[in-house]
Amino acid sequence: GAVVSQHPSRVICKSGTSVKIECRSLDFQATTMFWYRQFPKQSLMLMATSNEGSKATYEQGVEKDKFLINHASLTLSTLTVTSAHPEDSSFYICSARSGGNTGELFFGEGSRLTVL
Amino acid sequence: DAKTTQPPSMDCAEGRAANLPCNHSTISGNEYVYWYRQIHSQGPQYIIHGLKNNETNEMASLIITEDRKSSTLILPHATLRDTAVYYCIVRGFYNQGGKLIFGQGTELSVKP
Numbered sequence: 001g002a003v004v005s006q007h008p009s010r011v012i013c014k015s016g017t018s019v020k021i022e023c024r025s026l027d028f029q030a031t032t033m034f035w036y037r038q039f040p041k042q043s044l045m046l047m048a049t050s051n052e053g054s055k056a057t058y059e060q061g062v063e064k065d066k067f068l069i070n071h072a073s074l075t076l077s078t079l080t081v082t083s084a085h086p087e088d089s090s091f092y093i094c095s096a097r098s099g100g101n102t103g104e105l106f107f108g109e110g111s112r113l114t115v116l
Numbered sequence: 117d118a119k120t121t122q123p124p125s126m127d128c129a130e131g132r133a134a135n136l137p138c139n140h141s142t143i144s145g146n147e148y149v150y151w152y153r154q155i156h157s158q159g160p161q162y163i164i165h166g167l168k169n170n171e172t173n174e175m176a177s178l179i180i181t182e183d184r185k186s187s188t189l190i191l192p193h194a195t196l197r198d199t200a201v202y203y204c205i206v207r208g209f210y211n212q213g214g215k216l217i218f219g220q221g222t223e224l225s226v227k228p
Contacts, residue, residue, distance in 0.1 A: 004159075006159075032214070034215055034216070036218075043201075043203070043218045043219060043220050043221060044160070044218040045218075046215060046216075046217060046218075091157070093159050093160070095159075095216070097214060104162065105162070105214075105216055106162070107159035107160045108159050109159050110157070110158060110159045112157070
């Protein structure tokens with residue numbers, strides 16, 4: 001099946017620094033990618049939809065200046081957590097869709113961010 | 117997209133069938149039922165999806181009622197590695213860019 005890879009899988013950073021997480025579709029082109037956040041013992045919460053070549057669409061309540069999303073190519077989307085704080089510590093998961101609106105969604109392995 | 121309701125947790129004995137129910141009473145005609153699972157600290161894994169007919173693949177079977185208001189995911193011979201949170205999601209392809217909205221899911225514990 002299609003593979004979506006995230007990097008890094010784990011990152012620890014100091015409060016106030018910025019962290020970039022990469023999401024790559026390895027064997028297909030993805031015009032649309034989705035970013036989720038998951039806190040312990042909770043479900044996945046959709047943060048934003050990343051569209052290749054255009055601005056991301058953020059879900060209500062998600063700060064677009066805090067969580068910068070760039071989808072510069074058909075195989076790569078990045079999420080940058082700017083000026084990270086301990087409350088940003090979470091499991092971040094990306095998903096990429098192969099094909100158009102009817103394409104299947106494949107998920108990355110997730111990236112665990114810990115902000116000290 | 118239609119909302120789904122799942123029991124928060126279930127237990128199943130190893131080797132037995134695990135039957136996970138899902139209610140989606142407000143599903144509309146063009147919405148599919150999807151099942152994903154998430155093993156601890158991993159990304160979700162696609163299991164199966166269907167519109168109105170029953171579906172089977174190498175992982176599971178999906179039984180959708182005739183009125184489409186509920187469905188059951190069946191893992192025919194559960195193993196310890198099937199312990200995970202299972203999410204039932206109703207998705208309309210042409211709504212909201214095809215994104216998946218996750219509910220709380222069912223935490224399945226397979227016990228020896």
